[in-house]
Amino acid sequence: MLAECFSEQQILAAEQLIALVSPTPEMAAEHLQAFRELELDEDDIEEFEDDPKQLMWMVKDIADWESVFYVDWKDTESFVQSVQQLAEARDAQVTFGVDDPEDEDFLENHSVSQLMVLAHAELQKQGLVLWNWSTLEDCYSGFITTPAAAADLSEIAGILEVQFREGSEPF
Incomplete structure (x- = not known):
């Protein structure tokens, strides 16, 4: 369960990110369901605790090549x-x-x-x-x-402790 490692604010930020990056409401719903059904084992919990960046990796894994x-x-x-x-x-x-x-x-x-x-x-x-x-x-x-997603992405980046940039400035 994600709540064992991450705050409610962090989980909500990851869910908001999924909604913003998904090209359709149906895909967003599919990805959100997969995200909410993620099960963490004891090793994951120990490794991910206090590291909200891990939520970004989970979003990537769920939505790879679709969003x-x-x-x-x-x-x-x-x-x-x-x-x-x-x-x-x-x-x-x-x-x-x-x-x-x-x-x-x-x-x-x-x-x-x-x-x-x-x-x-x-x-x-x-x-x-x-x-x-x-x-x-x-x-x-x-x-x-x-x-229109730019302001929300800035807030999400802060909560998940990651950096987003427009593609005109690759990392």
């Missing part, structure tokens, strides 16, 4: 595929400014952070924001929201 992207720092192909999938779920399109963003030469000549900046610019023109969060690991993770 959240998570890729290795050098996996440009997975980044392109996951961001395109997240954008499509919001009726948006990300082309990265080329005809074939999965072209091997294109992928080899760009880093994930460069691609994130391109995707952010395209999504911004469509009324969306690509966000990334500091995982403190050799990977990139983030999500897409509407611009």
Whole structure:
């Protein structure tokens, strides 16, 4: 049970994050149900206690490739595929400014952070924001929201003790 490790405020912040990053109410409900059904064993409880950042990892695990992207720092192909999938779920399109963003030469000549900046610019023109969060690991993770979510994300970041930035400024 999450309440054994985290405060009510932290759990509510994670739930609010799920609602903000989910492209549809149905997906939000599905992810919220999965989040609420998470069971922690004794080792998890000991490891996670007093570390609200762990809630962000749980959200990532529940929503990966549906509402959240998570890729290795050098996996440009997975980044392109996951961001395109997240954008499509919001009726948006990300082309990265080329005809074939999965072209091997294109992928080899760009880093994930460069691609994130391109995707952010395209999504911004469509009324969306690509966000990334500091995982403190050799990977990139983030999500897409509407611009109106910015203030809520700032508050959530403080409660979960994580950092979010727009995709124009990759970590």
